Amino acid sequence: MAASEVDGDLTILRGAPQEDDAHYRIIFDTAVEAIVVFDEAGAIRTFNPAAERLFGYGGEEMAGRNLRDLMAPPYRDAQVRGPQEDQAAGVRRILGAGQAMAGQRKNGSTFTLELSMAEWRRDGERFFTGVMRDVTDDVRVRDLQRLMVNELNHRVKNTLATVQAIVSQTLRDAESPQTAQKDLIKRLVALAAAHDILTRESWEGAQVAELVAAALETHGVRRAATVSGPDIRLAPKPAVALALALHELMTNAAKFGALSVAGGVNISWEASPATGLVLTWREQGGPAVEPPTRRGFGLRMIEALAADLGGRVELSFEPEGLVCVIHAELGAGVAAS
Incomplete structure (x- = not known):
């Protein structure tokens, strides 16, 4: 795939049927969980309304920015590319599907972020879809239960x-x-x-x-x-x-x-x-x-x-x-x- 266009909050990949675009837009716009699509370099391609509410950024504001901008240190400072690995492997290493990490909102506040990540390809290009949610309260409850x-x-x-x-x-x-x-x-x-x-x-x-x-x-x-x-x-x-x-x-x-x-x-x-x-x-x-x-x-x-x-x-x-x-x-x- 040669290029993509940003249409509002949703990045539409060229070559996809128009009816599929509309279908995916409904899913993205109404999803309760934050959904972010990014490429193998970590550049954000899709940022749904739930992600806007979670992180405090607008969809157009985040288009093209790196996924690490949503992370708090040390995740923000991690290098995507390692000496012996490609960029996609670096993304997997940093984010690791199902792991909890430190997220950071636009206002600088941090929270415990849980990410489920799926990798997929289109027209020879590699993408990742990340479903994210704030699990700060869940982690606190689990810690309290463990303590009790x-x-x-x-x-x-x-x-x-x-x-x-x-x-x-x-x-x-x-x-x-x-x-x-x-x-x-x-x-x-x-x-x-x-x-x-x-x-x-x-x-x-x-x-x-x-x-x-x-x-x-x-x-x-x-x-x-x-x-x-x-x-x-x-x-x-x-x-x-x-x-x-x-x-x-x-x-x-x-x-x-x-x-x-x-x-x-x-x-x-x-x-x-x-x-x-x-x-x-x-x-x-x-x-x-x-x-x-x-x-x-x-x-x-x-x-x-x-x-x-x-x-x-x-x-x-x-x-x-x-x-x-x-x-x-x-x-x-x-x-x-």
């Missing part, structure tokens, strides 16, 4: 590890299968309550006050407790550990401590850059308590909490009941709100 799946996998693994530890320790310490079943169910309920709080907060963290309130509600001892403390937010892992530790403290108090009689418990916490988080559990009005002869699950769980928070635990067996003080670093998943 990875985060979900991470949380599931952590949860299963926690459940495994709970089951293992419960069975090891149980006096009988019936006792193990009862204790295991209660601990899993406590774990589920902590997860409910984290789910409401999109797993970004949980307030200490919420965790304390949930533990008191689960054990039905809200009226027997006094609670005070500022807004302190825990990351998911230490939040779960604190919820389980509170469950063990309340279970122990209900069996042997102040909550087994007409006593009560005081739960308070404070935080500062100097001292970090300090949470105090103080039983009052309970029977006399003595240090345990062995370290049970509850004590091990509280010590695990301290490890998760980068702190330590102090236990005092006072005449009126157990006093447990948990120290944690503010930087270890803890933040003052």
Whole structure:
């Protein structure tokens, strides 16, 4: 083919039947996707209205310009002709059908461009038809989905590890299968309550006050407790550990401590850059308590909490009941709100 004519937005190739030209014009003009036809040197021959809307250029404005003018670096700066390849091969190398690349609009803004490209010949001349669309939002959604799946996998693994530890320790310490079943169910309920709080907060963290309130509600001892403390937010892992530790403290108090009689418990916490988080559990009005002869699950769980928070635990067996003080670093998943 010797030449071509530009008629409005559509380049009409000489020698094509007139009815075919009209048919192709309708397709080009009404297509939702941007369609660009270019030759083996990358010179644009067709630029449909959808391409005008996508890139911000007029059809006549782009006729004869190089396809690289629609690309952002590094695609714009790539050489079409390589040392050992013809121009058509260079176009395929740069654009690669089905690949996502960086497109650039007339106003300079960039976006993620997806191109499907077909190669064809006419009268001995080689052409390419590129169907293009903006997939910036699609890529963002896919990246977000991938991130969410990875985060979900991470949380599931952590949860299963926690459940495994709970089951293992419960069975090891149980006096009988019936006792193990009862204790295991209660601990899993406590774990589920902590997860409910984290789910409401999109797993970004949980307030200490919420965790304390949930533990008191689960054990039905809200009226027997006094609670005070500022807004302190825990990351998911230490939040779960604190919820389980509170469950063990309340279970122990209900069996042997102040909550087994007409006593009560005081739960308070404070935080500062100097001292970090300090949470105090103080039983009052309970029977006399003595240090345990062995370290049970509850004590091990509280010590695990301290490890998760980068702190330590102090236990005092006072005449009126157990006093447990948990120290944690503010930087270890803890933040003052």
